[in-house]
Amino acid sequence: MNSELAIILIACLTSVACAIPGVFLVLRKMALISDAISHSILPGIVIGFFITEDLASPWLILLAAFSGIITVVLVEAIQKTGLVKEDTAIGLVFPALFSIGVLLIAIYASDIHLDADAVLVGRLEYAAFDQLMIGNESYGPKSMWTISTTLLITLALLFAFYKELKLSTFDIGLSSALGFSPVLMHYGLMSIASVTTVVSFDAVGAILVVALMIAPAAAAYLLTTDLNKMILLSVLFGIVSAVGGYYFAVWLDASISGSITTVLGLIFLLVYLFAPSKGLIAVLFRQKRQRIEVSLLTFLLHLNNHDSEEERRVGHLQEHINWGKVRSQTVLDLAEKNNMINVQNQVVFLTKKGLEFTEKALDYIITNKDEKIEDMKNDFFLFRG
Amino acid sequence: MGEKIAVAVDDLTVAYNYKPVLWDIDLSIPEGVLMAIVGPNGAGKSTLIKAILGIINPIAGSVSIYGKPYNKQRDKVAYVPQKGSVDWDFPTTALDVVMMGTYGALGWIKRPGAKQKKQALEALEKVGMLAFKGRQISQLSGGQQQRIFLARALVQHAAIYFMDEPFQGVDATTEIAIINILKELRKAGKTVIVVHHDLQTVPEYFDWVTFLNVKHIATGPVKDIFNDDNLTKTYGINYKVAVQK
Numbered sequence: 001m002n003s004e005l006a007i008i009l010i011a012c013l014t015s016v017a018c019a020i021p022g023v024f025l026v027l028r029k030m031a032l033i034s035d036a037i038s039h040s041i042l043p044g045i046v047i048g049f050f051i052t053e054d055l056a057s058p059w060l061i062l063l064a065a066f067s068g069i070i071t072v073v074l075v076e077a078i079q080k081t082g083l084v085k086e087d088t089a090i091g092l093v094f095p096a097l098f099s100i101g102v103l104l105i106a107i108y109a110s111d112i113h114l115d116a117d118a119v120l121v122g123r124l125e126y127a128a129f130d131q132l133m134i135g136n137e138s139y140g141p142k143s144m145w146t147i148s149t150t151l152l153i154t155l156a157l158l159f160a161f162y163k164e165l166k167l168s169t170f171d172i173g174l175s176s177a178l179g180f181s182p183v184l185m186h187y188g189l190m191s192i193a194s195v196t197t198v199v200s201f202d203a204v205g206a207i208l209v210v211a212l213m214i215a216p217a218a219a220a221y222l223l224t225t226d227l228n229k230m231i232l233l234s235v236l237f238g239i240v241s242a243v244g245g246y247y248f249a250v251w252l253d254a255s256i257s258g259s260i261t262t263v264l265g266l267i268f269l270l271v272y273l274f275a276p277s278k279g280l281i282a283v284l285f286r287q288k289r290q291r292i293e294v295s296l297l298t299f300l301l302h303l304n305n306h307d308s309e310e311e312r313r314v315g316h317l318q319e320h321i322n323w324g325k326v327r328s329q330t331v332l333d334l335a336e337k338n339n340m341i342n343v344q345n346q347v348v349f350l351t352k353k354g355l356e357f358t359e360k361a362l363d364y365i366i367t368n369k370d371e372k373i374e375d376m377k378n379d380f381f382l383f384r385g
Numbered sequence: 386m387g388e389k390i391a392v393a394v395d396d397l398t399v400a401y402n403y404k405p406v407l408w409d410i411d412l413s414i415p416e417g418v419l420m421a422i423v424g425p426n427g428a429g430k431s432t433l434i435k436a437i438l439g440i441i442n443p444i445a446g447s448v449s450i451y452g453k454p455y456n457k458q459r460d461k462v463a464y465v466p467q468k469g470s471v472d473w474d475f476p477t478t479a480l481d482v483v484m485m486g487t488y489g490a491l492g493w494i495k496r497p498g499a500k501q502k503k504q505a506l507e508a509l510e511k512v513g514m515l516a517f518k519g520r521q522i523s524q525l526s527g528g529q530q531q532r533i534f535l536a537r538a539l540v541q542h543a544a545i546y547f548m549d550e551p552f553q554g555v556d557a558t559t560e561i562a563i564i565n566i567l568k569e570l571r572k573a574g575k576t577v578i579v580v581h582h583d584l585q586t587v588p589e590y591f592d593w594v595t596f597l598n599v600k601h602i603a604t605g606p607v608k609d610i611f612n613d614d615n616l617t618k619t620y621g622i623n624y625k626v627a628v629q630k
């Protein structure tokens with residue numbers, strides 16, 4: 001296999017393997033824990049490396065994943081004392097474990113190929129060359145094997161326990177009451193996250209692992225209200241950033257894992273800005289529309305309340321409702337465009353449609369009943385909640 | 386009302402971080418009652434339900450459902466958690482949440498299918514929420530969310546229903562709709578246990594009541610024990626004045 005293809009494949013497999021547990025970490029508001037795991041598996045990796053001398057050994061992977069689980073257990077134990085909150089507990093545990101790992105490397109492993117730099121950003125370029133040799137036969141890069149095995153296990157578990165994972169993430173109480181142990185699901189997810197982190201670590205390092213887990217899911221969360229789609233989108237974002245990141249790196253002659261992180265960051269930024277309903281721009285636009293519509297409603301209510309022509313002159317409205325010219329004009333235009341008013345000789349009249357609308361809106365405001373406004377929702381943002 | 390005991394709680398003590406929030410509770414609930422659990426905030430009402438359902442482990446005591454431990458009787462019990470206990474921004478729809486009520490009968494690994502969907506749709510219809518089945522749950526009003534939770538409990542087809550403040554944040558119409566469904570359940574012989582905050586409506590809605598404030602104060606028919614004496618013991622203020630308002 002040529003090395004370009006090998007690198008891209010490893011990057012894609014890693015992104016997908018990270019994106020799936022990432023979705024549930026984000027939904028469980030546990031993004032920080034993935035950061036903790038990715039750092040505190042280091043002592044496990046180093047000790048495993050002393051024993052096996054092979055970064056792709058299954059024993060090393062299990063040992064390191066185990067130190068990830070220990071982190072989770074320690075964090076929960078500290079939290080249970082009730083003295084500190086979860087984020088504080090995380091902040092206490094992982095730097096301790098990480099620094100033990102760094103010390104171990106500095107003291108004992110300075111001459112073997114495991115340096116602190118590689119630990120943070122990984123060495124995707126080398127991972128593709130480290131071939132699995134059986135006898136004299138080469139079977140492709142080792143990390144491709146470890147990552148695809150992990151991915152297969154993750155996918156199998158996801159398919160088998162999809163409903164249990166969903167339920168225990170959404171409603172821990174019901175999950176427990178129905179006999180789907182949330183503790184089991186929690187540690188299952190933590191184990192998968194730990195193993196995935198370990199096998200991705202060699203290729204992409206501690207920082208990118210966190211980005212690969214959290215960023216695709218966080219972006220997908222802004223785009224959909226369907227869990228299936230959220231998983232698929234996260235996987236897609238993972239693949240796009242892996243492939244895009246690779247070519248970006250080649251083009252710039254930069255670190256591949258660094259470029260992948262950059263592309264991920266860009267994807268998130270774009271989604272954050274432009275997501276159709278939860279994006280920043282959509283939110284700002286909606287707020288502006290809502291302000292105008294509240295003004296329109298105020299205006300219609302005023303017309304509805306006052307019969308005398310004097311009260312309904314365009315000029316008087318400007319003074320009376322106390323709006324600037326521009327705002328009054330916008331509101332007048334909007335009302336006219338929707339056939340809610342007509343203006344004759346500078347006097348404003350409510351049309352039949354305007355009257356109906358006003359009454360319905362009043363009814364809604366007074367009773368606060370949602371059924372009443374179902375059919376108004378298409379016309380106006382205001383009632384879309 | 387039969388003489389059968391649906392739920393029995395013996396010497397139950399529960400603590401969070403070693404601070405007991407339920408002290409030595411003894412309680413038995415006969416089959417077929419519509420019962421309110423009342424008590425001030427922090428009295429341990431939610432905790433009592435969670436302990437009965439095995440969601441938290443007590444430090445002492447035991448619970449039985451029709452004479453057997455809860456974990457042998459899961460299929461007989463439905464649960465509506467307090468509304469604030471879940472994340473309403475979770476990416477899912479009203480229909481999907483109701484379907485979750487069928488997961489218990491399905492067991493591990495098996496996925497819900499057409500039959501479960503049909504049950505969920507019927508339950509949605511029953512609570513008047515069919516029109517909202519595809520709506521993302523954060524786009525529902527507080528009262529609609531409560532109805533979804535109620536529908537989810539209905540698809541559990543249980544004998545005993547535990548509901549933690551199903552009237553929280555609902556308007557009068559929804560409250561009446563919900564209480565009518567609860568009364569229907571009782572008529573069908575089910576046992577319904579509801580954490581309830583509005584003392585004025587207790588006599589009208591419920592036939593049985595439990596007073597709770599860390600300790601168990603009293604349990605019995607509303608007409609016999611819903612009085613100033615028990616209210617004062619539970620809430621620590623003189624309720625003569627308060628209730629009459």
Ligand SMILES: Nc1ncnc2c1ncn2[C@@H]1O[C@H](COP(=O)(O)OP(=O)(O)OP(=O)(O)O)[C@@H](O)[C@H]1O
Binds near residue numbers: 425429430433
């Ligand atoms: N997870 C927890 N960790 C620590 N303490 C808790 C936890 N949950 C509840 N508590 C405490 O236990 C006590 C009982 O809580 P519980 O939720 O059962 O009260 P409640 O009667 O349901 O109150 P409310 O009417 O406010 O719902 C309270 O003092 C509360 O602060």
Ligand SMILES: [Mg+2]
Binds near residue numbers: 430432
């Ligand atoms: Mg409560």
